[in-house]
Amino acid sequence: xxxxxxxxxxxxxxxxxxxxxxxxxxxxxxxxxxxxxxxxxxxxxxxxxxxxxxxxxxxxxxxxxxxxxxxxxxxxxxxxxxxxxxxxxxxxxxxxxxxxxxxxxxxxxxxxxxxxxxxxxxxxxxxxxxxxxxxxxxxxxxxxxxxxxxxxxxxxxxxxxxxxxxxxxxxxxxxxxxxxxxxxxxxxxxxxxxxxxxxxxxxxxxxxxxxxxxxxxxxxxxxxxxxxxxxxxxxxxxxxxxxxxxxxxxxxxxxxxxxxxxxxxxxxxxxxxxxxxxxxxxxxxxxxxxxxxxxxxxxxxxxxxxxxxxxxxxxxxxxxxxxxxxxxxxxxxxxxxxxxxxxxxxxxxxxxxxxxxxxxxxxxxxxxxxxxxxxxxxxxxxxxxxxxxxxxxxxxxxxxxxxxxxxxxxxxxxxxxxxxxxxxxx
Amino acid sequence: xxxxxxxxxxxxxxxxxxxxxxxxxxxxxxxxxxxxxxxxxxxxxxxxxxxxxxxxxxxxxxxxxxxxxxxxxxxxxxxxxxxxxxxxxxxxxxxxxxxxxxxxxxxxxxxxxxxxxxxxxxxxxxxxxxxxxxxxxxxxxxxxxxxxxxxxxxxxxxxxxxxxxxxxxxxxxxxxxxxxxxxxxxxxxxxxxxxxxxxxxxxxxxxxxxxxxxxxxxxxxxxxxxxxxxxxxxxxxxxxxxxxxxxxxxxxxxxxxxxxxxxxxxxxxxxxxxxxxxxxxxxxxxxxxxxxxxxxxxxxxxxxxxxxxxxxxxxxxxxxxxxxxxxxxxxxxxxxxxxxxxxxxxxxxxxxxxxxxxxxxxxxxxxx
Numbered sequence: 106x107x108x109x110x111x112x113x114x115x116x117x118x119x120x121x122x123x124x125x126x127x128x129x130x131x132x133x134x135x136x137x138x139x140x141x142x143x144x145x146x147x148x149x150x151x152x153x154x155x156x157x158x159x160x161x162x163x164x165x166x167x168x169x170x171x172x173x174x175x176x177x178x179x180x181x182x183x184x185x186x187x188x189x190x191x192x193x194x195x196x197x198x199x200x201x202x203x204x205x206x207x208x209x210x211x212x213x214x215x216x217x218x219x220x221x222x223x224x225x226x227x228x229x230x231x232x233x234x235x236x237x238x239x240x241x242x243x244x245x246x247x248x249x250x251x252x253x254x255x256x257x258x259x260x261x262x263x264x265x266x267x268x269x270x271x272x273x274x275x276x277x278x279x280x281x282x283x284x285x286x287x288x289x290x291x292x293x294x295x296x297x298x299x300x301x302x303x304x305x306x307x308x309x310x311x312x313x314x315x316x317x318x319x320x321x322x323x324x325x326x327x328x329x330x331x332x333x334x335x336x337x338x339x340x341x342x343x344x345x346x347x348x349x350x351x352x353x354x355x356x357x358x359x360x361x362x363x364x365x366x367x368x369x370x371x372x373x374x375x376x377x378x379x380x381x382x383x384x385x386x387x388x389x390x391x392x393x394x395x396x397x398x399x400x401x402x403x404x405x406x407x408x409x410x411x412x413x414x415x416x417x418x419x420x421x422x423x424x425x426x427x428x429x430x431x432x433x434x435x436x437x438x439x440x441x442x443x444x445x446x447x448x449x450x451x452x453x454x455x456x457x458x459x460x461x462x463x464x465x466x467x468x469x470x471x472x473x474x475x476x477x478x479x480x481x482x483x484x485x486x487x488x489x490x491x492x493x494x495x496x497x498x499x500x501x502x503x504x505x506x507x508x509x510x511x512x513x514x515x516x517x518x519x520x521x522x523x524x525x526x527x528x529x530x531x
Numbered sequence: 532x533x534x535x536x537x538x539x540x541x542x543x544x545x546x547x548x549x550x551x552x553x554x555x556x557x558x559x560x561x562x563x564x565x566x567x568x569x570x571x572x573x574x575x576x577x578x579x580x581x582x583x584x585x586x587x588x589x590x591x592x593x594x595x596x597x598x599x600x601x602x603x604x605x606x607x608x609x610x611x612x613x614x615x616x617x618x619x620x621x622x623x624x625x626x627x628x629x630x631x632x633x634x635x636x637x638x639x640x641x642x643x644x645x646x647x648x649x650x651x652x653x654x655x656x657x658x659x660x661x662x663x664x665x666x667x668x669x670x671x672x673x674x675x676x677x678x679x680x681x682x683x684x685x686x687x688x689x690x691x692x693x694x695x696x697x698x699x700x701x702x703x704x705x706x707x708x709x710x711x712x713x714x715x716x717x718x719x720x721x722x723x724x725x726x727x728x729x730x731x732x733x734x735x736x737x738x739x740x741x742x743x744x745x746x747x748x749x750x751x752x753x754x755x756x757x758x759x760x761x762x763x764x765x766x767x768x769x770x771x772x773x774x775x776x777x778x779x780x781x782x783x784x785x786x787x788x789x790x791x792x793x794x795x796x797x798x799x800x801x802x803x804x805x806x807x808x809x810x811x812x813x814x815x816x817x818x819x820x821x822x823x824x825x826x827x828x829x830x831x832x833x834x835x836x837x838x839x840x841x842x843x844x845x846x847x848x849x850x851x852x853x854x855x856x857x858x859x860x861x862x863x864x865x866x867x868x869x870x871x872x873x874x875x876x877x878x879x880x881x882x883x884x885x886x887x888x889x890x891x892x893x894x895x896x897x898x899x
Contacts, residue, residue: 396830396831396841396842396843396844396864397864397876399831399832400831400843400844400862400864401862402831403831403832403834403844403860404602404603404604404831404844404860404862405602405604407600407601407602407605407860408602408604408605408608410581410584410585411577411578411581411601411602411605411608411609412605412608412609413580413584414577414578414579414580414581414583414584415576415577415580415608415609416577426832426833427831427832
């Protein structure tokens, strides 16, 4: 990884375009086979690359080693080479029949990838997917995770040297306009980041250039009466706690608010969730946080305590220090989410209220964990999807999206592809 | 406890504020803080319940720093007053939009508010006032209190102008527009030997700089001039680092950096803090305040005092807050510097509500 000047970045893009042209002369199945082997390696808990990530990521990101291990074990279990092949078949059906008269699918001459955050799975996927389309890529690493891109690039190069030569990593401050302008000259840009980052990238790219943007997202959870029966409550609370605690709630699939039908059910769920987070803290401690975050957590807790003192039906369940917090809220409202294992529990008077409660989050909604609504489940799931949720799943599964999850309502591979209909050849 | 409903400590606090010489008397602060806490514990139900949940009662506390602070965000949610609502004489509100909740400071008297702000302002902004020179030209880049009655900043400027302002003092932001021509005329008319205070929000100064640049005008204000700016930029449409702003002000107005003072204050507090540069130009720039307000730098993980040099949450105990709660946990981070502190910015997720924002919204509205 190098700190390139703008001229060097442009030269690197040209080198990558050449490498991509060479790659595209190889049979397509070779590329896919190599990438499938890479993914098989990452999904194997015993692989050397996983071991190195486990060893290096905690120090680089602040996550506890236990959190990294649990997060990788859960998320990568289903990310196999076969899953990649299925994804290709699903999203790029003409792929296997190039030149047969069906629509042609091709990657761009070069793809620029702007990585963000500190969770490794999105980084892994972002670095693999352009290569599936045989588009070389220049990736700008995220300041919060300098480890994962290097290891992923290393795993690709080790598996297939030519493929490895089609991926280059760079690092420079995102605020550097000249370097950013050079990077964004790639034919396709994949940007992940805050809404401000996405807006800034969008403003710098001509409308004719492909931009695949993933902005700020969050997730929710909702539990109906069936899931909150006393005999089931602990189980669902433990699964929800895992959704909250994994990656210290920093992922777009981390729930920040949980809805339960009924006041008593919400009270009981908040207590059970607090107990589950306390138990998780013992075996999967939250990572380090900065003083700003700790201060905000303390502030939000104290504010909730004062609302409780003023007579609102609010309860604060919290650890010593700031390690986890559950606030049983009085009324449905959008409130600050300090993250890092800080979750609010709201009561709904009826399942039908869920969509109205979730509506304020519509533009930023990623996933919703849903359980216990019986026959109403399909209607609610459809309503949440209509609101904007790209994933509705069971509690405990939020942090394990399938490889083909339509993040932000988009395909995984299709947005990175150019399709062409060669009618004259038919 | 007073039978009038007012805190018995109030007269003593007022007397302290009116003493010509400040004394940093820890024992006095402790006695008055604990007495005021006892009053607020008794009169403000939500606060009493909040304290009880934390195991804090008047009989159980020994030191002022043990008084539980209320987070600033709570002023949006709960009416924190120690008197019946019908005795409210004034309410200051944090800036915000019509759809957002705004923090409110309810007052049953303005006497302490004004008694606190005047000597503090004089000490840190107008130390050159004297019996022979009791007035200053005060030009406020802010709307008048008549226009925004619930702005604590406008009220503060209004009191300063009323009590200390010489002829020509006034407000130069009206219905969202900066009155640049009038301001330039007032600056021109100000006697050069008289102290001149140009005060306003950071954003108002940015707009003034823009307008001076547009007119290709620079000013050379005299040695008696100084600037007070307050508020921040975070989360706003335009952001100018403070150092850049000060350099631009120096170049455009001819006021040197050491005569530009940042004020740290908030609607929820009766007292304010200022850079000590005018009084103590040789020392590190740091915030100083009156002896009846104390700042703690608190480790948010433990609630204990942060170690020397460590960044923490700013918690302020302010005896001017007689009618609400005297201990306030801010959303700001800071660090101790010598006998003062520096503000390191607001928590990322905290809602933005500085005084500067309302003025910016007004200015942007005027330019739309």
